[in-house]
Amino acid sequence: MTNEHQTVAFIGAGNMSGAIIAGLVSNGYPASNIIAANPSMPKLETLQNNLGINITTDNIQACQHADVVVLAVKPHLIQQVCQQLADSTDLSGKCFISVAAGVNIIPMQAALGFAAPVIRCMPNTPSQIGLGVSGMYASGEVSENQRQFADQLMQSVGIVQWLDSEAQIDDLIAVAGSAPAYFFAFMEAMQNKAMALGFSKADSRKLVQQTALGAAHMVVENDDLDISTLRENVTSKGGTTQQALTTFAQGGLAELVDKAMQSAIDRAVEMAKDNS
């Protein structure tokens, strides 16, 4: 990775930061160029012990020597954190990458006190294992160099999709940011049924996870086939799969997925209003 000696500060060391940092370090990004800040020590100590990064409980200290500041606190705290940084340190020359859902660039820049270069990034937790998806949108103030660095940073933990408008970040949340949870919920439900059928918890998990893994790999490795063809190939006429799929259809699965994804988008829009 070029620019690899840029210092990246993560403000907020929770699930998403932890996933991105783990992905970066395991992909060879120098841990000495990563610092994470969090109000409490336990998560920081785990990150330091496991990944060798720098840690601090002081957001300002983390930010001072950083070229890139990743804002990774809960959405309702983003503006407060931006204001705290703006009040206490010189932010000129720094690029901000916000991974928060439902906080737009304009209110972030207002809290930072200047037209800062801000990149909205919507990652997901599989970034932890290099299989992430990140939607990215850059404000007009972001330089080509900053954009390229952010692109390389997030490409090192998965695939990157640059977006034409900030509003598309909300769509990306529904399609990828929140979406690992949909698959987890589906697998959880399958595991529960397997257990109800008498399989042990461990066996149920093993059977479900291997099936999910196999199905995902088949999609990846057969990119010349529509996903619907892969589904049809499992479905013998009048057989068991057809019966299961009919039950899903009768329960409105496709409509339910559409509705659930739309509700995630609507929630992001609502959050952006609350955080403006």
Ligand SMILES: NC(=O)C1=CN([C@@H]2O[C@H](COP(=O)(O)OP(=O)(O)OC[C@H]3O[C@@H](n4cnc5c(N)ncnc54)[C@H](O)[C@@H]3O)[C@@H](O)[C@H]2O)C=CC1
């Ligand atoms: N979890 C996920 O799958 C994804 C989360 N996101 C976004 O990432 C952001 C963080 O989410 P999670 O990591 O899930 O939450 P989290 O609750 O796991 O992490 C947030 C961290 O911020 C810390 N914190 C609280 N106040 C702080 C402050 N004033 N200064 C510094 N740190 C502070 C908390 O102690 C916590 O460790 C959110 O804005 C969310 O929208 C985006 C994509 C996916």
Ligand SMILES: O=C(O)[C@@H]1CCC=N1
């Ligand atoms: O649930 C949330 O709001 C965050 C954004 C995407 C995944 N987690």
